[in-house]
Amino acid sequence: MSPENASLRELSDALAAGKLSSVELTQAFLDRxxxxxxxxxxxxxxxxxASLAEARRADERRASxxxxxxxxxPVAHKDIWCAxxxxxxxxxxxxxxxxxxxxxxxxxxxxxxxxxxxGKCNMDEFAMGSSNExxxxxxxxxxxxxxxxxxxxxxxxxxxxxARLAPAATGTDxxxxxxxxxxxxxxxxxxxxxxxxxxxGMVAFASxxxxxxxxxxxxxxxxxxxxxxxxxxxxxxxxxxxxxxDYTRCLAEPVAGASAGRPLAGLRLGLPRQYxxxxxxxxxxxxxxxxxxxxRALGATTKAIDLPxxxxxxxxxxxxxxxxxxxxxxRFDGVRYGHRAAExxxxxxxxxxxxxxxxxxxxxxxxxxxxxxxxxxxxxAYYLKAQRIRRLIADDFARxxxxxxxxxxPTSPTVAFRLGAKTADPVQMYLNDIYTIPANLAxxxxxxxxxxxxxxxxxxxxxxxxxxxxxxxMLGVGHQFQxxxxxxxxxxxxx
Amino acid sequence: MKWETVIGLEVHAQLSTRAKxxxxxxxxxxxxxxxxACAVDIALPGVLPVLNRGAVERAIRFGLAIGATVNxxxxxxxxNYFYPDLPKGYQISQYERPIVEGGAIRIVTxxxxxxxxxxxxHLEEDAGKSLHEDFHGMSGIDLNRAGTPxxxxxxxxDMRSAEEAVAYARALHTLVRWIDICDGNMQEGSxxxxxxxxxxxxxxxxxxxRCEIKNLNSFRFLExxxxxxxxxxxxxxxxxxxxxxxxxxxxxxRDETRSMRSKEEAHDYRYFPDPDLLPLVVPAAWIERxxxxxxxxxxxxxxxxxxxxxxxxxxxxxxxxxxxxxxxFEDVVAAGVEAKLAANxxxxxxxAALNRSGLEIGASPVASGALAGLLAxxxxxxxxxxxxxxxxxxxxxxxxxxxxxxxRRGLRxxxxxxxxxxxxxxxxxxxxxxxxxxxxxxxxAFNALVGQVMKATKGKANPAAVNELLKRKLSG
Numbered sequence: 001m002s003p004e005n006a007s008l009r010e011l012s013d014a015l016a017a018g019k020l021s022s023v024e025l026t027q028a029f030l031d032r033x034x035x036x037x038x039x040x041x042x043x044x045x046x047x048x049x050a051s052l053a054e055a056r057r058a059d060e061r062r063a064s065x066x067x068x069x070x071x072x073x074p075v076a077h078k079d080i081w082c083a084x085x086x087x088x089x090x091x092x093x094x095x096x097x098x099x100x101x102x103x104x105x106x107x108x109x110x111x112x113x114x115x116x117x118x119g120k121c122n123m124d125e126f127a128m129g130s131s132n133e134x135x136x137x138x139x140x141x142x143x144x145x146x147x148x149x150x151x152x153x154x155x156x157x158x159x160x161x162x163a164r165l166a167p168a169a170t171g172t173d174x175x176x177x178x179x180x181x182x183x184x185x186x187x188x189x190x191x192x193x194x195x196x197x198x199x200x201g202m203v204a205f206a207s208x209x210x211x212x213x214x215x216x217x218x219x220x221x222x223x224x225x226x227x228x229x230x231x232x233x234x235x236x237x238x239x240x241x242x243x244x245x246d247y248t249r250c251l252a253e254p255v256a257g258a259s260a261g262r263p264l265a266g267l268r269l270g271l272p273r274q275y276x277x278x279x280x281x282x283x284x285x286x287x288x289x290x291x292x293x294x295x296r297a298l299g300a301t302t303k304a305i306d307l308p309x310x311x312x313x314x315x316x317x318x319x320x321x322x323x324x325x326x327x328x329x330x331r332f333d334g335v336r337y338g339h340r341a342a343e344x345x346x347x348x349x350x351x352x353x354x355x356x357x358x359x360x361x362x363x364x365x366x367x368x369x370x371x372x373x374x375x376x377x378x379x380x381a382y383y384l385k386a387q388r389i390r391r392l393i394a395d396d397f398a399r400x401x402x403x404x405x406x407x408x409x410p411t412s413p414t415v416a417f418r419l420g421a422k423t424a425d426p427v428q429m430y431l432n433d434i435y436t437i438p439a440n441l442a443x444x445x446x447x448x449x450x451x452x453x454x455x456x457x458x459x460x461x462x463x464x465x466x467x468x469x470x471x472x473x474m475l476g477v478g479h480q481f482q483x484x485x486x487x488x489x490x491x492x493x494x495x
Numbered sequence: 496m497k498w499e500t501v502i503g504l505e506v507h508a509q510l511s512t513r514a515k516x517x518x519x520x521x522x523x524x525x526x527x528x529x530x531x532a533c534a535v536d537i538a539l540p541g542v543l544p545v546l547n548r549g550a551v552e553r554a555i556r557f558g559l560a561i562g563a564t565v566n567x568x569x570x571x572x573x574x575n576y577f578y579p580d581l582p583k584g585y586q587i588s589q590y591e592r593p594i595v596e597g598g599a600i601r602i603v604t605x606x607x608x609x610x611x612x613x614x615x616x617h618l619e620e621d622a623g624k625s626l627h628e629d630f631h632g633m634s635g636i637d638l639n640r641a642g643t644p645x646x647x648x649x650x651x652x653d654m655r656s657a658e659e660a661v662a663y664a665r666a667l668h669t670l671v672r673w674i675d676i677c678d679g680n681m682q683e684g685s686x687x688x689x690x691x692x693x694x695x696x697x698x699x700x701x702x703x704x705r706c707e708i709k710n711l712n713s714f715r716f717l718e719x720x721x722x723x724x725x726x727x728x729x730x731x732x733x734x735x736x737x738x739x740x741x742x743x744x745x746x747x748x749r750d751e752t753r754s755m756r757s758k759e760e761a762h763d764y765r766y767f768p769d770p771d772l773l774p775l776v777v778p779a780a781w782i783e784r785x786x787x788x789x790x791x792x793x794x795x796x797x798x799x800x801x802x803x804x805x806x807x808x809x810x811x812x813x814x815x816x817x818x819x820x821x822x823x824f825e826d827v828v829a830a831g832v833e834a835k836l837a838a839n840x841x842x843x844x845x846x847a848a849l850n851r852s853g854l855e856i857g858a859s860p861v862a863s864g865a866l867a868g869l870l871a872x873x874x875x876x877x878x879x880x881x882x883x884x885x886x887x888x889x890x891x892x893x894x895x896x897x898x899x900x901x902x903r904r905g906l907r908x909x910x911x912x913x914x915x916x917x918x919x920x921x922x923x924x925x926x927x928x929x930x931x932x933x934x935x936x937x938x939x940a941f942n943a944l945v946g947q948v949m950k951a952t953k954g955k956a957n958p959a960a961v962n963e964l965l966k967r968k969l970s971g
Binding site: 327351375 | 534537538539540541542543544545546573575577579582583584585636763765766767770771772773
């Protein structure tokens with residue numbers, strides 16, 4: 001077993017059996033990063049000494065017998081999570097000099113589990129983007145083809161896991177920022193139900209939509225990671241206080257009483273007509289249809305459903321998310337931390353220059369949109385109306401879950417596109433998230449798993465959207481699919 | 496032309512929670528700059544607000560105390576604007592759905608009693624402070640105050656004079672301390688007033704254009720600023736000008752208001768519900784618990800003192816200016832002292848002595864029980880009211896209880912009729928002129944003779960007994 005292709009369970013067993021130390025494992029991944037990152041640009045910050053120190057502590061913990069399943073396993077964090085002593089840039093010049101004095105809840109949870117912080121991953125600036133091209137630190141390359149984007153905004157995390165530079169990584173998903181890059185890089189990614197993973201310490205983009213989640217090769221790995229990431233946090237008022245769950249509990253048997261040969265027997269999958277119509281690339285459609293056939297072979301039934309408000313999701317999202325962002329990003333004013341213009345006249349000039357220099361074009365565009373839609377006289381026409389659409393979209397899903405157990409479809413309408421192909425046309429860029437945004441607006445969990453390859457040998461993702469808190473069963477369905485397919489085990493050539 | 500003044504007040508009362516409204520940092524006043532500002536207060540990337548239930552409970556208490564509606568659901572909104580002492584670039588406040596709506600407060604002025612209606616009261620966070628001195632062309636930012644909980648209390652434009660505005664502000668000031676939600680310290684900014692002032696020709700129903708005066712941190716400034724602003728507005732209109740809606744700043748040093756920003760320059764605050772905070776839902780049981788724990792309120796006490804104890808309305812108002820004073824007074828009455836006598840002493844000797852020493856009533860060296868002990872000695876004729884004042888001073892100085900001091904100093908009234916008669920005879924013999932004058936019809940001469948007797952007894956004779964005896968002797 002080569003560690004980079006091993007599952008988290010296999011790595012955990014190897015560490016437990018003493019076949020491997022965390023220091024060796026961490027060093028192996030650091031070596032891979034050193035070799036590949038100049039090409040991929042998946043990491044913004046790597047600090048081998050800090051990581052190896054954590055690995056040594058993990059080995060001590062293993063030795064003392066207090067290890068958990070993830071103790072000693074390296075995990076990369078999207079650079080949106082504050083980690084004490086680590087530079088936390090959010091992909092922006094604005095925070096290029098910001099070292100966090102505190103840990104995000106998610107970072108704390110991984111540290112408490114004994115995971116090793118392997119580095120901070122590149123991302124679209126302030127998580128605004130679908131291609132990882134808006135990063136101040138440069139674009140991330142897709143490991144399957146360096147001329148293509150990895151998706152975004154968590155492009156660095158997805159590329160790192162796909163290129164086997166990290167066994168697992170964290171991301172955040174506001175409109176598809178975990179699921180879309182997971183699909184475009186050929187790995188598994190989960191956006192949990194809103195409120196399951198604390199947002200404390202995650203640099204806010206759109207607070208009512210942002211949700212952290214894991215990236216890994218497989219659904220089974222995601223379950224182990226979610227066990228660590230999820231949990232109530234009193235510091236986040238939108239964090240849900242629930243009994244802790246074991247998200248691995250449905251891996252072996254997602255449908256109670258189903259036979260081993262047909263483990264998904266009884267599972268009703270809804271296929272939204274709106275997700276299979278115009279705009280869906282034929283190559284993606286073919287791969288998704290094949291994956292659905294596989295799921296049917298496992299016992300699932302599929303039926304067409306309607307999510308009539310789907311058309312309104314992208315416009316509503318591009319009102320709500322920029323509105324919240326315009327306010328969330330006001331704190332970056334050059335007064336207390338982060339970038340401040342070197343030369344300025346009065347206070348207003350300091351603000352203007354600082355923000356003009358510190359933010360990139362996409363961030364500015366969204367701040368402008370958000371400021372506009374919240375302005376006096378426009379609020380009702382835009383923000384309030386968008387919130388009403390949001391309710392319609394949630395109602396669509398509620399109706400759908402009256403007749404099906406889960407919704408299946410493509411994660412993204414196309415495979416990865418070339419760097420620069422869509423940078424001149426923001427609307428085309430925004431349409432990448434047409435299938436992922438509705439789950440954010442409704443607060444529902446969404447899973448993307450590898451489902452084959454399309455044009456140019458680039459990966460295709462299958463998306464499952466479940467009802468609230470249905471993550472364990474969704475991961476079970478994903479796991480059963482991955483028992484009979486090997487798309488998730490495919491490694492990009494050269495890695 | 497005769498003008499009518501219309502005033503509405505916005506009061507920011509700092510709620511007396513130990514921690515801030517959305518973080519765990521302490522709220523104590525006067526700490527070194529930026530030592531009481533945590534990650535949330537300085538708005539580091541990624542931090543989130545968590546509502547302090549103590550602040551909510553205080554707002555509920557206020558709402559119940561003024562007979563307002565406590566909204567079961569209220570919404571926190573973001574008020575967006577850039578300022579260096581506003582770390583997030585927005586203030587978390589309540590906009591469309593405040594926690595408290597309606598209610599009223601009764602005020603007493605020279606013209607009598609009046610009811611002032613309240614519009615609303617909402618929870619919000621305070622900003623930090625910009626410090627422009629001592630930084631040589633730069634500004635310092637102190638974020639200790641950032642995130643301090645405030646209750647913004649907005650009145651209807653029901654006041655018609657600076658006097659009424661001050662009476663309202665004072666009534667509010669009394670109330671917030673009474674129900675223990677705000678320390679009321681105006682120097683430290685715990686209780687700040689903004690006044691909306693307009694004038695209109697008497698008899699006209701439509702409101703004039705208003706100006707908002709900010710920065711009124713004492714009742715005196717409130718009164719003077721309103722008076723100045725009313726004069727200014729009348730002068731502008733009478734000179735043929737128009738009042739421009741604007742925010743004005745009161746400068747106490749020059750006793751004038753000056754323009755801060757016009758309506759056109761006003762910010763577009765882009766209010767929207769804060770997605771980091773869920774709607775604030777207050778269960779009925781919470782409201783009922785707070786209601787059950789409310790103390791008797793000043794207005795109710797005032798009415799009760801008048802109705803049950805025959806205290807005058809004026810005295811009742813004075814006695815209920817603070818909960819401590821009312822409590823002290825009630826304790827004295829509870830110890831068996833007649834209410835009017837207790838009221839006279841609490842508002843008279845005690846208040847004067849406290850004032851001289853700069854003490855709050857809670858720190859009085861003469862406790863309520865001790866004062867009741869003294870007043871009992873007046874009632875049972877052991878000492879006169881005049882001697883009682885001497886005893887009170889000795890008690891204030893810590894010389895012991897009333898009885899101890901009376902004994903030690905031999906201040907007991909002389910009630911022995913024979914002893915008093917002997918002294919009366921001596922005084923009459925020694926003052927033939929006064930006796931003659933009295934008999935000639937001069938009442939004053941009688942008082943002089945009483946004074947002589949009292950002097951001879953060092954004030955210890957019972958004045959009533961002396962009077963009676965003298966009258967008998969002189970008419971005999």
